[in-house]
């Protein structure tokens with residue numbers, strides 16, 4: 001089985017290269033739109049990549065300066081978009097001719113070379129090199145661990161321009177062992193720590209983030225519409241509020257089922273025998289979460305609990321005290337260690353995303369609570385995205401790196 005990750009990395013691009021990248025993106029979008037328009041010219045929409053290639057490749061190459069693999073990537077992008085239009089129309093849904101405007105560019109191994117500290121990427125005027133701007137030097141950040149891990153290989157990337165920055169979304173993959181007999185004989189498992197919150201609904205000690213954006217969007221929409229209807233004040237309006245409530249609740253639940261499935265899969269793929277959450281009782285007071293969030297946290301916990309049980313994975317709650325203020329590396333606890341989403345230990349200088357630091361602490365707390373002296377199958381480590389954290393908070397690299 002393959003496990004895929006996308007790692008967003010900001011690039012340090014000087015003004016000359018910035019101009020080149022803009023020109024390259026413009027030609028890429030122009031090409032994708034040219035191929036798309038061509039696909040819609042005939043009686044039927046052309047979706048075959050080979051046909052589109054034969055029909056448009058020479059024109060595009062004559063017209064622009066794109067690397068031949070960028071021409072192919074733009075044509076593939078166009079073909080995929082055309083295919084989805086055809087699919088939608090088959091289902092009698094509305095679908096207009098696609099038009100690409102958002103600034104992005106698709107890279108593969110012939111147009112990009114990924115080095116440790118920088119990337120070399122093709123433009124309309126040859127290659128440029130750009131340094132990565134990483135959030136910190138820690139190798140176990142969600143950002144860098146996949147990318148720097150020997151277990152992952154890079155498969156390509158997408159370049160995006162957003163808020164004045166060039167961002168490279170690097171795709172990585174790794175083959176995950178699925179030999180169940182091997183998993184069954186794992187004597188001492190590891191624990192997956194999970195932090196719940198408002199900005200990020202859930203973050204694991206392996207560095208996977210589920211943002212709260214989707215949830216917030218629906219909640220705001222719901223409250224807005226409920227507000228509008230309440231102003232009408234009729235019986236009809238009241239019934240509508242209830243039906244919107246049921247509909248929204250159904251949507252939230254679908255999202256929460258998806259997240260819980262992904263969370264349980266994460267535990268299985270990383271061979272965790274326990275998933276640890278913080279105690280949910282006073283979570284509103286601690287995190288400033290709304291009643292809606294509290295409802296979502298409880299549902300998510302329930303779903304994870306019964307889904308994990310199918311695979312023999314235990315789900316537990318631990319004492320949440322100070323998990324967000326404590327440094328997961330040295331144990332120093334202080335309210336000023338945390339500034340909203342960023343954590344920086346005032347004692348040892350450890351820096352990381354605050355929710356990720358908390359997820360590690362939740363895993364560690366479970367580990368310490370269950371240190372009984374005999375190793376009767378109790379987990380021995382907190383699962384990180386590369387290696388584990390032992391009961392003393394020390395990082396242990398994955399077995400494959402020790403060899």
Ligand SMILES: [Zn+2]
Pocket residue numbers: 327328329330331332345346347348349350
């Ligand atoms: Zn520290």
